[in-house]
Amino acid sequence: MGSTGEGLGRRDLIKRSAALGLISVPTMSFLSACASGGEGTTKGPDKGVVSKENPFGLAKGGKLDVVIFKGGFGDDYAKAWEAAFDKKWGTTSSHLATQEIAAKLQPRFNAGNPPDVLNDSGAQMIKIDVLAKGGQLADLTALLDSPSLDDPTRKVRDTLIPGTVEQGSQGGKFVALNYVYTVFGLWYSGKLFKEKGWTEPKTWDEFLAVCAKAKEAGIGGLAHQGKYPYYINVVIMDLIAKKGGLEAMKAIDNLAPNAFEGNPAALAAVEAVYEVVEKGYLMPGTNGLTHTESQTAWNQYKAAFIPSGSWLENEQLKQTPEDFDMKFLPVPVLADSKLPFTAIRAGANEAFVVPEKAANKAGGLEFLRSMLSREWSTLFAQQANSLTVVKDGVDPGVKLRPGTQSAVAAVKAAGADTFNYLYPDWYSEMDSDIQNASNELMAQRIQPKEWIKRAQAAVDKAAKDPNAKNNHRS
Amino acid sequence: MSQVARRRGRTTGFIAGFLVLPLALYLTFVIWPYVQTFGYSFTNWSGQSPTFDFVGLENYSALMDDEVFRGALWHNLLLLVFVPVITILLALFFAFMVNAGGRSGAGGVRGVRGSAFYKIVYFFPQVLSLAILAVLFGAVYRSDEGGLLNGLLSWAGLVDPARPVEWLNDPDLVLWCLLLVVVWHGVGFYLVLFSAAMQSVPRDIYEAALLDGAGRAQTFLRVTLPLLWDSVQTSAVYLGIAAMDMFVLVSTMTSGQFGGGPDHHSEVMATVLMRNFLYFGKSGYACAMGVVMLVLTMILSIVTLRATRRERIEF
Numbered sequence: 001m002g003s004t005g006e007g008l009g010r011r012d013l014i015k016r017s018a019a020l021g022l023i024s025v026p027t028m029s030f031l032s033a034c035a036s037g038g039e040g041t042t043k044g045p046d047k048g049v050v051s052k053e054n055p056f057g058l059a060k061g062g063k064l065d066v067v068i069f070k071g072g073f074g075d076d077y078a079k080a081w082e083a084a085f086d087k088k089w090g091t092t093s094s095h096l097a098t099q100e101i102a103a104k105l106q107p108r109f110n111a112g113n114p115p116d117v118l119n120d121s122g123a124q125m126i127k128i129d130v131l132a133k134g135g136q137l138a139d140l141t142a143l144l145d146s147p148s149l150d151d152p153t154r155k156v157r158d159t160l161i162p163g164t165v166e167q168g169s170q171g172g173k174f175v176a177l178n179y180v181y182t183v184f185g186l187w188y189s190g191k192l193f194k195e196k197g198w199t200e201p202k203t204w205d206e207f208l209a210v211c212a213k214a215k216e217a218g219i220g221g222l223a224h225q226g227k228y229p230y231y232i233n234v235v236i237m238d239l240i241a242k243k244g245g246l247e248a249m250k251a252i253d254n255l256a257p258n259a260f261e262g263n264p265a266a267l268a269a270v271e272a273v274y275e276v277v278e279k280g281y282l283m284p285g286t287n288g289l290t291h292t293e294s295q296t297a298w299n300q301y302k303a304a305f306i307p308s309g310s311w312l313e314n315e316q317l318k319q320t321p322e323d324f325d326m327k328f329l330p331v332p333v334l335a336d337s338k339l340p341f342t343a344i345r346a347g348a349n350e351a352f353v354v355p356e357k358a359a360n361k362a363g364g365l366e367f368l369r370s371m372l373s374r375e376w377s378t379l380f381a382q383q384a385n386s387l388t389v390v391k392d393g394v395d396p397g398v399k400l401r402p403g404t405q406s407a408v409a410a411v412k413a414a415g416a417d418t419f420n421y422l423y424p425d426w427y428s429e430m431d432s433d434i435q436n437a438s439n440e441l442m443a444q445r446i447q448p449k450e451w452i453k454r455a456q457a458a459v460d461k462a463a464k465d466p467n468a469k470n471n472h473r474s
Numbered sequence: 475m476s477q478v479a480r481r482r483g484r485t486t487g488f489i490a491g492f493l494v495l496p497l498a499l500y501l502t503f504v505i506w507p508y509v510q511t512f513g514y515s516f517t518n519w520s521g522q523s524p525t526f527d528f529v530g531l532e533n534y535s536a537l538m539d540d541e542v543f544r545g546a547l548w549h550n551l552l553l554l555v556f557v558p559v560i561t562i563l564l565a566l567f568f569a570f571m572v573n574a575g576g577r578s579g580a581g582g583v584r585g586v587r588g589s590a591f592y593k594i595v596y597f598f599p600q601v602l603s604l605a606i607l608a609v610l611f612g613a614v615y616r617s618d619e620g621g622l623l624n625g626l627l628s629w630a631g632l633v634d635p636a637r638p639v640e641w642l643n644d645p646d647l648v649l650w651c652l653l654l655v656v657v658w659h660g661v662g663f664y665l666v667l668f669s670a671a672m673q674s675v676p677r678d679i680y681e682a683a684l685l686d687g688a689g690r691a692q693t694f695l696r697v698t699l700p701l702l703w704d705s706v707q708t709s710a711v712y713l714g715i716a717a718m719d720m721f722v723l724v725s726t727m728t729s730g731q732f733g734g735g736p737d738h739h740s741e742v743m744a745t746v747l748m749r750n751f752l753y754f755g756k757s758g759y760a761c762a763m764g765v766v767m768l769v770l771t772m773i774l775s776i777v778t779l780r781a782t783r784r785e786r787i788e789f
Contacts, residue, residue, distance in 0.1 A: 102752050106752070110522070112524070124752075130520050130521070131522050131523075134520050134523025135525070229729070283618075284635065285620075285640065286618070287643050289617055293616070293620075432749075436737045437737075439735060439736050440736065443640065443644075445645070445736075
């Protein structure tokens with residue numbers, strides 16, 4: 001055996017191909033993703049007649065290409081919508097439900113053949129700021145000014161919950177319809193609290209007291225989704241907004257040089273969260289758990305509180321015991337807070353967009369207009385256990401689950417006292433840096449002062465982003 | 475034209491016919507993306523739009539100052555040393571024990587008792603895909619009492635259940651935890667590879683060594699290893715590929731967008747690249763990283779092949 005001296009021996013061949021593989025394999029899978037297609041040519045579809053019933057001039061019998069993120073809400077609601085749409089307009093809808101939004105859609109955006117409607121959401125979404133910056137999103141202002149399907153005398157704009165337009169605007173242009181109305185805060189089990197005789201805490205001191213009692217009872221006070229520090233940031237940022245008022249929140253979104261550093265509200269908020277860690281009120285191991293792991297542990301009564309948005313109930317549907325009695329709690333307030341306890345972070349998410357280069361743009365806009373009708377909104381609430389941005393958009397006859405019910409009550413109690421951060425949509429990198437700092441804080445590897453320093457550094461870095469010029473809230 | 479020449483011409487055409495299609499595919503799907511990547515690395519392409527500006531070497535100079543990328547590079551180099559060395563040493567040891575480690579019985583050279591069974595057991599991890607491994611070891615390293623390791627350790631009284639070890643959330647442990655998964659996955663395959671090579675070594679060599687009074691260690695170092703050098707070299711190159719990649723494991727098992735957490739302590743070049751490419755919308759910058767990765771891997775593969783070159787032993 002061995003090489004024969006002529007040509008390539010078997011082992012040489014293996015070795016050489018392996019060497020070639022060493023060069024190509026690790027890089028190739030990523031680099032080939034870099035390859036973009038050529039610019040596609042978009043051919044305009046047939047135009048229908050523009051009328052009050054058909055404000056975008058949708059031609060009957062065309063095609064509609066819909067891509068839905070198949071996450072916590074499933075995709076049954078979208079199938080029901082598409083069927084209704086096809087029936088009304090005689091269109092043929094193609095339906096793609098996926099979690100891999102970026103992988104599937106990025107090549108299509110680059111090649112100039114995006115779908116007509118895209119639900120851009122989930123962990124692998126394409127960031128809206130990035131899409132908008134690249135001029136890939138259609139201006140949805142025409143949608144806002146079109147007549148509502150329920151009441152043609154009203155504009156669609158007037159049927160939306162306040163904040164929807166602001167939330168979906170990039171650089172002053174309304175490009176994304178965030179469809180699901182979400183409230184953020186802490187959650188607990190009504191059953192557990194009743195059994196133990198605990199009451200709903202309204203101040204941070206009361207919150208710590210419940211955590212202390214939980215610890216005595218042998219369970220964790222606060223659980224959080226440690227692998228995704230996004231969730232603990234809800235608590236930190238809400239405490240800042242409540243303590244320092246809307247000004248403190250806007251300072252962060254507007255990348256103020258004193259957004260964190262030199263802002264007493266920020267330091268007080270971070271110190272308050274750190275106290276939970278220091279006193280050992282965290283559920284053991286929670287810092288390393290995924291969202292489903294920690295939420296399931298919380299469903300098994302291993303912790304009193306967990307932070308999350310109002311999608312939690314639908315997400316945990318299978319793991320939640322029948323008598324769990326899920327309850328929403330606005331983040332409790334620190335002493336001398338500018339906003340009341342009832343104030344909540346609330347906003348629209350689950351972005352639906354119409355790409356600028358969509359083959360059937362009129363169809364996409366009409367689809368979005370239909371989504372904002374009471375009929376489609378009710379359909380969504382039934383299928384996905386969540387509220388939409390349509391004002392009073394759910395038929396009163398629909399019975400809601402306890403968590404959603406308590407969230408609705410909280411929304412009513414909050415009244416006009418709602419707030420919402422925009423920096424995660426505007427500055428992905430800053431968001432990611434602050435999340436890293438929070439992970440370190442919760443693991444007790446850094447102190448509150450260091451967290452403030454790192455968060456400010458992230459803000460200062462984002463301020464250098466050329467995009468920072470376009471984003472400003474007042 | 476002579477009969478032979480005509481036949482040769484026909485053969486050339488026949489071979490060329492086979493080569494055209496693969497070559498075209500290779501150029502389109504391997505070489506062309508590289509060329510494109512190189513071009514994009516000089517732009518501020520966002521990855522979501524066909525429009526971008528030329529920015530010259532800006533991406534490369536930014537890369538020099540990028541602490542996260544430098545950290546990732548360092549982790550890749552650490553893995554590049556440890557993954558091949560540990561995997562090959564373990565695989566060699568097990569392969570030797572399975573094939574030539576046993577001493578009892580007539581004839582001398584054989585594996586330890588039950589070696590056929592061991593071979594199957596060792597090879598088993600290779601059958602699992604990396605995605606399954608990530609889930610499996612996610613359960614092993616789980617940071618509360620529900621994790622296999624934490625459960626065992628707290629049962630044995632070595633860990634306080636109120637303060638479980640957060641394996642993948644501990645900056646000092648996370649990289650080693652990942653290393654263990656790769657080694658666990660690889661050892662079986664290389665064991666089988668080395669076993670095959672050992673079985674092709676003529677028995678009389680072992681018997682001669684045995685008659686000369688060589689012990690197990692001597693047999694291994696003086697006989698087995700030199701005869702296996704080609705296979706070891708190939709393995710080192712293959713394991714180098716695994717160590718330079720690591721994307722699937724790191725991105726699924728650790729925290730952060732595309733993994734790399736906690737606080738960049740498990741970052742590898744591929745995860746930093748992907749985060750910039752898909753999440754931060756800095757695709758031009760990510761392409762510059764891709765080019766750096768390409769250059770580094772090219773240098774490394776040349777060095778590996780040169781450094782391990784030895785005189786071939788004929789048998």
